[in-house]
Amino acid sequence: MSRTATALGQPAVLVSMLIGVIFVAAWEWLPGMLGVARFIIPPASAVAEEIVFMFARENLLYHTAVTSLSVAIGFVLGAALGAAIGYALAVSPTAEFALSPYILALQIAPKVAFAPLFVMWFGFNLMPKILVATLIVFFPVMVNVLGAVRQIDRDQINLGRAFNATRLELFWKIEVPASMPALFAGLRIAATLAVIGVIVGELVGGSVGLGYLLAFGQGQANTPMVFGVIIMLTLIGLVAYLAVVVAEARVLHYMPKRDFGAR
Amino acid sequence: MAAVRLEFRNVTRRFAPTRRSEGVTAIEGVSIAVRDREVVSLIGPSGCGKSTLLNLSAGLDGPSVGEVFVDGAKVTGPNSHVAFMLQKDLLLPWRTIRENVEFGLEIRKVPATQRREIALGQLKICHLDGFENHYPHQLSGGMRQRAALARTMATDPSVVLMDEPFSALDAQTKLVLQKDMAQTLSRLGKTCLFITHDLAEAVALSDRVLVMSKRPGRIIEEIAIDLPDRDDPIARRSSEKVTPYLRRLTELLDVAHADV
Numbered sequence: 001m002s003r004t005a006t007a008l009g010q011p012a013v014l015v016s017m018l019i020g021v022i023f024v025a026a027w028e029w030l031p032g033m034l035g036v037a038r039f040i041i042p043p044a045s046a047v048a049e050e051i052v053f054m055f056a057r058e059n060l061l062y063h064t065a066v067t068s069l070s071v072a073i074g075f076v077l078g079a080a081l082g083a084a085i086g087y088a089l090a091v092s093p094t095a096e097f098a099l100s101p102y103i104l105a106l107q108i109a110p111k112v113a114f115a116p117l118f119v120m121w122f123g124f125n126l127m128p129k130i131l132v133a134t135l136i137v138f139f140p141v142m143v144n145v146l147g148a149v150r151q152i153d154r155d156q157i158n159l160g161r162a163f164n165a166t167r168l169e170l171f172w173k174i175e176v177p178a179s180m181p182a183l184f185a186g187l188r189i190a191a192t193l194a195v196i197g198v199i200v201g202e203l204v205g206g207s208v209g210l211g212y213l214l215a216f217g218q219g220q221a222n223t224p225m226v227f228g229v230i231i232m233l234t235l236i237g238l239v240a241y242l243a244v245v246v247a248e249a250r251v252l253h254y255m256p257k258r259d260f261g262a263r
Numbered sequence: 264m265a266a267v268r269l270e271f272r273n274v275t276r277r278f279a280p281t282r283r284s285e286g287v288t289a290i291e292g293v294s295i296a297v298r299d300r301e302v303v304s305l306i307g308p309s310g311c312g313k314s315t316l317l318n319l320s321a322g323l324d325g326p327s328v329g330e331v332f333v334d335g336a337k338v339t340g341p342n343s344h345v346a347f348m349l350q351k352d353l354l355l356p357w358r359t360i361r362e363n364v365e366f367g368l369e370i371r372k373v374p375a376t377q378r379r380e381i382a383l384g385q386l387k388i389c390h391l392d393g394f395e396n397h398y399p400h401q402l403s404g405g406m407r408q409r410a411a412l413a414r415t416m417a418t419d420p421s422v423v424l425m426d427e428p429f430s431a432l433d434a435q436t437k438l439v440l441q442k443d444m445a446q447t448l449s450r451l452g453k454t455c456l457f458i459t460h461d462l463a464e465a466v467a468l469s470d471r472v473l474v475m476s477k478r479p480g481r482i483i484e485e486i487a488i489d490l491p492d493r494d495d496p497i498a499r500r501s502s503e504k505v506t507p508y509l510r511r512l513t514e515l516l517d518v519a520h521a522d523v
């Protein structure tokens with residue numbers, strides 16, 4: 001196991017880095033060679049330049065901070081709400097039965113379509129985009145938690161019952177820890193969805209955040225700017241995802257080791 | 264005559280029909296008595312209600328008719344007199360082996376230092392000393408089942424219920440675990456109801472064997488195993504005196520299967 005990891009590890013890292021280099025090189029020179037206009041696909045260097053420029057002129061740091069903050073708040077709210085409702089429904093089959101059609105409807109409804117509505121309700125501030133993110137994060141977390149608790153082996157619960165565990169003890173000592181892997185799988189998905197929610201919220205209105213810069217860049221036909229913002233958004237998503245991965249590695253430290261990013 | 268630890272008085276368990284299945288009578292008119300320190304095996308065709316009987320003993324389920332008693336008290340729900348062990352080890356993957364063994368004690372609010380002491384003692388008896396800080400996935404199937412045995416014994420139950428605990432293990436591991444369990448039961452003087460579908464196992468480990476019929480399960484025969492070495496199943500197995508018992512049990516099970 002560890003031998004194959006080290007034997008495979010080195011070439012795999014090298015190949016991975018090589019692919020990165022090839023990609024950036026192709027981005028830089030290929031469009032020019034194929035005669036694609038610079039305003040369609042600007043070369044990598046132009047985008048890098050634009051990003052530096054945006055830090056100076058467009059207050060990129062501020063917009064990035066606003067978007068990151070909204071992503072963080074939306075993610076935490078949505079995850080907390082999703083987990084809470086997921087557990088509540090899991091321990092109460094009656095509630096799940098009664099609410100399931102509505103939950104399904106809400107789950108199917110495209111969450112980003114709520115963005116204009118939230119802007120109309122709350123105006124051009126952080127609230128609408130945080131709400132969109134919360135809504136979009138909510139479902140994968142809730143569904144995963146609910147499913148995981150449902151799938152717990154009856155005999156495992158019976159073991160607790162046979163030891164005279166109370167309902168609360170069964171919940172905290174069996175159901176919650178048993179659902180952790182599924183919860184984190186949901187959080188991984190949620191981390192990337194949170195970014196989508198916030199961007200849509202920012203695209204719809206307002207004058208702050210990377211979504212706003214995206215629309216601004218589009219309005220000016222500034223392709224390098226749009227590319228630059230996409231890169232910043234990807235970075236935010238990556239940080240959010242890695243934060244979940246790190247938290248997961250700490251909470252699920254008892255799990256058999258698996259390769260990074262294998263799931 | 265020794266005290267009766269586990270008793271069924273004319274117990275019937277019917278499962279009500281649901282939308283997906285018609286109702287079944289799992290067991291019918293079952294009366295059994297397991298005395299102090301006795302190991303009684305229960306064999307019967309699959310689906311005849313053996314696990315149902317175990318659930319009734321553990322208080323996880325209640326009889327439709329009749330009564331179940333443990334230590335003279337009527338069973339009305341889960342109680343601290345019994346502990347069970349299944350084919351699945353049911354170890355919690357997020358707990359170390361020691362924490363798993365402590366699980367029942369923790370629920371019973373035994374103080375941490377005392378819990379630890381008991382758990383380490385049980386792990387030693389089960390030949391798992393040195394593995395207390397491992398997680399279940401780091402152990403082999405046989406070792407995990409040993410840990411399950413340690414967890415079962417940790418709460419010091421007066422009746423131990425086992426439902427095919429070794430049936431998922433390979434032949435060799437099984438022999439070793441049977442021996443360890445037999446020694447542990449006899450050393451601690453535990454009373455045990457042991458469900459199995461392995462006739463040789465039943466003869467090797469028990470004082471008596473109860474044979475159940477097809478569903479609705481009834482006790483159709485009771486055979487006392489008059490052999491020495493109940494704490495040494497390997498010695499028992501190698502004695503030719505087990506053969507008549509095995510032959511008799513085989514006949515009975517065929518009968519149990521036959522009457523459609």
Ligand SMILES: Nc1ncnc2c1ncn2[C@@H]1O[C@H](COP(=O)(O)OP(=O)(O)O)[C@@H](O)[C@H]1O
Nearest residue numbers: 278287289308309310311312313314315316478
């Ligand atoms: N909770 C339940 N609800 C309905 N039927 C059940 C339930 N538990 C067991 N049964 C039925 O009772 C019968 C006996 O089951 P079980 O005790 O598990 O048999 P065994 O352990 O001998 O294989 C089976 O037909 C099974 O389908």
Ligand SMILES: [Mg+2]
Nearest residue numbers: 310313314426
């Ligand atoms: Mg069974």
